[in-house]
Amino acid sequence: MSGPTTPRAKTSFNPTTPATSRVQAAQSIQASPHYTTTRRHSLYGVEDRVIIDPGSRIWKVGFSGEGRPRDVFLARGKSGASLWSLRRATDLAERAEEEKLLEVNLQSCLRSVFHDSLLTDPKARKVILVEHALLPLYIKDIIARVLFENHCKVPSVSFASSHLLSLFAVGRITGLVLDCGHLESVALPIFAARPLYPHLRTTTLAGARLTSHLRALLLMFGTYLPPPTSLSAAVNVPAANRATRVPQEVLLDSVVEEIKTRCCLVGDILGTNHADARETTPGGDDGSDFDVPPSSDYTQSESEFSHVGSESNVSSHRESSSEFSVITNPRVLPADAPRGENHLQALANLYTRHSTATQLQMRVMPPPSQQAGTGRGTLIIPGWIRERAAEVLFEGGDVDESSVAEVILDSLLKVPVDLRKTLASSILVSGGTAMLPGFIPRLHAEIIRALSPLPAPTKQPARPDKPLPPQYDRYASLRTLLPYFAILNNPSPPPPMSDRARANAGKAPAFSPAILSWVGGSLAGSLKTGGVEVAREKWDEENTNHDPDQSMDITADFEDRAARNILPDWTRTPLPSGAPPANPPRLPVETEVGA
Numbered sequence: 001m002s003g004p005t006t007p008r009a010k011t012s013f014n015p016t017t018p019a020t021s022r023v024q025a026a027q028s029i030q031a032s033p034h035y036t037t038t039r040r041h042s043l044y045g046v047e048d049r050v051i052i053d054p055g056s057r058i059w060k061v062g063f064s065g066e067g068r069p070r071d072v073f074l075a076r077g078k079s080g081a082s083l084w085s086l087r088r089a090t091d092l093a094e095r096a097e098e099e100k101l102l103e104v105n106l107q108s109c110l111r112s113v114f115h116d117s118l119l120t121d122p123k124a125r126k127v128i129l130v131e132h133a134l135l136p137l138y139i140k141d142i143i144a145r146v147l148f149e150n151h152c153k154v155p156s157v158s159f160a161s162s163h164l165l166s167l168f169a170v171g172r173i174t175g176l177v178l179d180c181g182h183l184e185s186v187a188l189p190i191f192a193a194r195p196l197y198p199h200l201r202t203t204t205l206a207g208a209r210l211t212s213h214l215r216a217l218l219l220m221f222g223t224y225l226p227p228p229t230s231l232s233a234a235v236n237v238p239a240a241n242r243a244t245r246v247p248q249e250v251l252l253d254s255v256v257e258e259i260k261t262r263c264c265l266v267g268d269i270l271g272t273n274h275a276d277a278r279e280t281t282p283g284g285d286d287g288s289d290f291d292v293p294p295s296s297d298y299t300q301s302e303s304e305f306s307h308v309g310s311e312s313n314v315s316s317h318r319e320s321s322s323e324f325s326v327i328t329n330p331r332v333l334p335a336d337a338p339r340g341e342n343h344l345q346a347l348a349n350l351y352t353r354h355s356t357a358t359q360l361q362m363r364v365m366p367p368p369s370q371q372a373g374t375g376r377g378t379l380i381i382p383g384w385i386r387e388r389a390a391e392v393l394f395e396g397g398d399v400d401e402s403s404v405a406e407v408i409l410d411s412l413l414k415v416p417v418d419l420r421k422t423l424a425s426s427i428l429v430s431g432g433t434a435m436l437p438g439f440i441p442r443l444h445a446e447i448i449r450a451l452s453p454l455p456a457p458t459k460q461p462a463r464p465d466k467p468l469p470p471q472y473d474r475y476a477s478l479r480t481l482l483p484y485f486a487i488l489n490n491p492s493p494p495p496p497m498s499d500r501a502r503a504n505a506g507k508a509p510a511f512s513p514a515i516l517s518w519v520g521g522s523l524a525g526s527l528k529t530g531g532v533e534v535a536r537e538k539w540d541e542e543n544t545n546h547d548p549d550q551s552m553d554i555t556a557d558f559e560d561r562a563a564r565n566i567l568p569d570w571t572r573t574p575l576p577s578g579a580p581p582a583n584p585p586r587l588p589v590e591t592e593v594g595a
Contacts, residue, residue, distance in 0.1 A: 032071070035210040040261060048153075049525040050120070052113060053130040053162070053518040054143065057182050060518045061113045064128070064525025069335045069518050071117035081107075083452045084139060086183055086204065098433045110146050119190040122152040128294050128530045131159045132179070133186050133200060133570075140567050148539045159568050160531035161195050163188040165520025170488055170508035172227050176427035178408055178443075179517075180393075180433040182207040187407040189415050189423050197570045198412040201407040205393050207260075207433040214264065215256050222246040222350055224277070225382035227366055243380075249367035250379060259381060260389075263360055266438035269445050270354060283571050357383035390436060394446050405446035424486045425500045434513040440490050451479050489513065532568040540567050 051069075053060040057076065062069035067593050075083055083105055089095040114122045127147060130138070140159070162185075163177040173193040179186045186202045188195055213549045224246040359382050363524030366377040402410060410428065412420050429440050461468050485498035486505035493505035511519055525531050 013516075014216045020394075021351070023106045025461060045517065047531075048126050048454035049126045049158075050113070050118065050122075051128050051130070051518055051521040051525055052110075053219075053431075053515075053521065055181060056084050056111075058514075059113070060515060061117050062518065062520045062522065063118070066522055067519065069120065069515060072074070072515075073112070073117065074451060075105075078082055082094060083181065083207075084136075088136075099138065102139070103146065106142055106146050107150055110143075110152060114152065122147075122154050123155060126156045126158070126187075126527050126533075127154045128158045128160055128521050130162045130521050131531065131568075132162045132181070133188055133195070133197070134184065134202060135441045137376060137567065139573075140353055142533065144539065148536050149438055151545075154536065156533050158530035158533040160524055161188075162430075162517040162520075164190055164195055165195060165518075165524060166516040167193075168520035168523050169511055169516045170428060172426060172428070172488070174422060175428050175488065176408060176411065176423040178204055178404065180404060180429065180439075182432065185393075185404050185407060185431070185433070187411040188412055189419070189466045191419055192424070195570070199411055199412040203402045203407050205401055205404060206431075209392060210301075210390060210433065211256055214260055215251055217385045217389055218251060218256075218259075218345075218379075219246050219384055221385060223377040223382075224381065226248060227377050234451070247367045250364050250377065253450055255362075255364055255379075260364070260437075263381060263386050264360075264389050264436060265357065265387055265443045266390045266436050267355070267357075268442065269350070269449060308406050351384040351388045351434075354385035355387050357387040359383045360386070390439070390442075393433070394442065395449070401497065403445055403446065405450055409450060409478060410449060412478055412481075413475070418483055420478070421484050421500070422473075424478075424481045425486045425498075425504050427485070428489045428508065428516070429487060429489060430513045430516040432514040440487055440513075441492050441494075444485065444487050444490060444494065447485055448482065453473060453479075453483050479544065489516075515593065534566060534568075538566065 049064040051060075051062055053069075054075070057074060058072065059075045060069040061073070071526055084102060089098055114125075129140075143155055146152065163179060166177050166179070167173060167175050167190055174188065174191050176189045179188075179221050183206060184202050184204050185206045186200060188197070190196065190202045222245075223243050225242050226244065228242070232299045305472055362381060363376045364379045394403050394405060395408045412424060415423060415455055429443065434440060454473055457468060457471060460470065462558065484495070484500050486493065486501040486506035488504055488506070489511070490506045496502035496505055517562055521530075
């Protein structure tokens with residue numbers, strides 16, 4: 001039977017080329033095996049634009065029309081720090097040097113975007129730059145100069161608001177967007193696709209503050225097990241005898257970042273009444289068995305956990321105490337609680353009793369002084385630090401630094417009254433810090449908590465016939481909006497208290513908060529509805545008569561750059577009709593003949 005079947009199988013296999021039209025063949029060509037999109041050709045090459053979401057640390061890049069970025073990478077300078085910060089040198093010479101270094105770093109990042117991440121020709125791609133609301137104008141000028149003049153030479157650059165693009169990603173054009181990034185958290189109301197920039201509110205409580213706070217907590221309450229000096233010591237010496245304080249050399253930036261992104265979470269609101277709470281934790285109290293380090297003075301404006309470490313390195317921590325900014329006015333302890341060591345230990349014990357997270361162990365490289373050991377050291381992370389490190393983002397009451405919930409309410413106070421209900425029911429949270437598990441539900445709970453009625457005053461009036469003055473209620477005018485608050489991308493929304501909240505809470509697509517603005521830029525690029533577009537021809541025309549190499553005066557170079565800037569800037573609002581110019585023209589001085 002094998003004889004007749006074998007020839008039949010051979011004759012039945014006849015490969016032929018399917019007869020399809022040229023149009024169908026062009027439509028079937030895919031740009032990538034991972035994305036079902038096509039490449040449409042135009043005068044500049046292909047119409048799919050390059051979407052770049054530049055952050056101070058994390059960059060997200062890709063093509064328009066796609067559902068996720070092609071590459072997400074950590075953009076750092078040569079020193080390993082962020083590309084830029086909230087500080088800027090006051091001296092013009094130092095400022096020019098900083099800008100030159102930033103330009104070199106941006107050149108490296110943008111060259112990596114086109115030649116390593118996207119593998120495309122920049123001269124044939126239009127670029128949409130996701131513009132953050134408080135991105136300084138000089139940084140935008142440097143990015144545009146690199147894209148237009150260096151090896152990139154892109155046809156055009158469009159600047160689009162990141163908050164507006166985040167709303168586009170969830171199919172809305174009206175809402176209140178909170179972008180919680182690395183350097184700052186910014187709340188911006190948007191109505192009918194128009195950002196209301198005068199009502200923008202910001203705070204520095206963001207990812208950088210959480211990182212420094214987490215580092216301070218680990219230095220103070222963490223435990224470090226150095227590697228044993230020999231294999232026999234690993235068996236004979238118990239781990240409790242090797243436990244020490246956490247050295248500073250162990251907590252590298254990469255280690256703290258990994259702990260923050262992979263181990264931390266956001267716990268529920270911890271009130272003052274916890275009679276029914278459990279008294280012990282399954283993870284134990286290994287990290288709080290050691291003595292609390294000495295402290296000098298504790299004021300309301302200074303960090304509680306600034307002075308960490310042992311006796312030998314107190315001075316080094318005092319120099320960097322401004323980096324360790326943490327909870328200065330915790331609401332879980334009485335206001336009259338003693339400050340200092342007992343206060344910090346009581347706060348740690350309270351968090352330990354009511355923590356549900358278990359402690360974790362992490363293998364880390366030992367400091368250079370302990371390189372003679374066998375293997376790596378062990379960093380023990382207490383569970384309450386994992387759960388309560390993010391409390392620094394929600395502790396408000398500071399005049400200069402509002403919490404992430406207070407910036408939303410402060411922005412609502414500034415918008416017109418007839419827009420408050422619409423914006424309160426359409427809150428959207430984006431940014432990398434918002435990816436912490438439990439962040440968005442905790443934010444909603446903090447908003448409800450901030451709008452709760454104030455407690456009755458316990459202070460008695462000095463004179464019985466003269467009552468006490470009324471308490472200052474900051475958000476009294478927003479209390480009527482309490483049933484309407486809803487977060488669009490809340491993964492676990494609470495029971496709605498109104499039909500409007502039921503229609504909006506948790507209805508956004510399940511995009512990660514970190515890529516919301518990039519997805520909106522991808523959508524805007526595919527629909528050809530980006531922001532303000534600056535063509536390369538216009539840039540070259542404006543910069544034809546300017547040669548920065550021939551200018552030796554730094555002050556004149558800065559003034560010239562500010563005068564010739566053609567980039568969009570929302571801070572430069574147009575003057576009303578009839579307003580005098582800012583710099584009136586000078587009239588020529590007439591001199592008398594023969595004087």
